[in-house]
Amino acid sequence: MQLLRTSIWALGIVLLILIGLYVYSLNFNGPEWLKDISLNVGTEVLGILLTVWLIDSVFKRNELNESERITNIAISQLRLPLRKHISMLLGMYKGALLSPPANPPLTLRDLFGPNYIAELTFFDFSKPAPILNIQPIDWFNYLHNEVEQFKSSLSLTIEKYAAFLDSETVELLESLMASSLLGPLSQARAVPPIDRQQNFNRQYNLLSGNNISELINQHTDLIEKIVELSNQKLPDDKKICLSAEDWRNDVAPQFGSARL
Numbered sequence: 001m002q003l004l005r006t007s008i009w010a011l012g013i014v015l016l017i018l019i020g021l022y023v024y025s026l027n028f029n030g031p032e033w034l035k036d037i038s039l040n041v042g043t044e045v046l047g048i049l050l051t052v053w054l055i056d057s058v059f060k061r062n063e064l065n066e067s068e069r070i071t072n073i074a075i076s077q078l079r080l081p082l083r084k085h086i087s088m089l090l091g092m093y094k095g096a097l098l099s100p101p102a103n104p105p106l107t108l109r110d111l112f113g114p115n116y117i118a119e120l121t122f123f124d125f126s127k128p129a130p131i132l133n134i135q136p137i138d139w140f141n142y143l144h145n146e147v148e149q150f151k152s153s154l155s156l157t158i159e160k161y162a163a164f165l166d167s168e169t170v171e172l173l174e175s176l177m178a179s180s181l182l183g184p185l186s187q188a189r190a191v192p193p194i195d196r197q198q199n200f201n202r203q204y205n206l207l208s209g210n211n212i213s214e215l216i217n218q219h220t221d222l223i224e225k226i227v228e229l230s231n232q233k234l235p236d237d238k239k240i241c242l243s244a245e246d247w248r249n250d251v252a253p254q255f256g257s258a259r260l
Contacts (some may be wrong), residue, residue: 007052014045067164074161075233081153082227083240088146089220090246091130095139095258096123104247108227111242112220120216121208124260125188130252139258140189140204147186151177172226181219184212205260 018041025031090111096119105111129142154177162170188206195202207216231239249255 012049018045070161070164071166071169072233074157074165075230076238078153078157079230079234079238079240081150082223082230085146085150086223086227086240086242087246088143088150089223090242091253092123092139092258093119094247094255095127095130095253096120097255098259100247100249100255104244106242106244108220108224108242112217112224116220117213117216120212122205122259123207124258125204125206126192127258130257140192143185144187144189147182151182151186169226169229172222172229176219176222176226179215179219179222181215184215203260 021037086108093111093116105113123139125139125143127139128136129139131137131142154173158170158173158177165173184206191204191206194200206212227240231241234240245251
């Protein structure tokens, strides 16, 4: 591709020189042979230039089509990790709520409103997590597992497809992977063992700190942006969105199951 584009520039320069020689021979009574050569060679160079330009255009179109195809594959592969992560964030909210909301949010903007942060201050990491397992686990370990899987999916997408994704999408993915909220959610499981060693008793509503609300806002804002970009590429039946099913109380977690 680079060779073709270099050839176009070179041929263009040669053509301009030949046109200049032809104009000179016409206007300043230059030798007849100069006029003939510049006209004949210029015609040949113009034909070659048009051919190379058409070939380059075909390559460019194929390159764009291939890039678009691979971008769609990357977004498609990221869809399930994003949906799972949103389910985790929604599950934390459901577990912290005392009762179902009168009007369950059906958009991410509505879900991540002011009430989201307010209710998460009552979220108890030590309560049982919404997972079917032989040995039940608490939210500490559930969040660690989910966050690490999510970060791994983001990292894999960046490694495989960064060359084909636009800069805005890559920047969003990198910002999301480095989110200041993911670290505390994943590392929180280290808190209970330390408390036991020091014979320290406390409530585990770790999202009630003064600076946590800003971290939640930053993270959920990134989620909204990457979902919006993803939905532009995904077909209608694959778009990432909330549904009424997500708010059923018989779909884990139950309302209030993770509240202090």
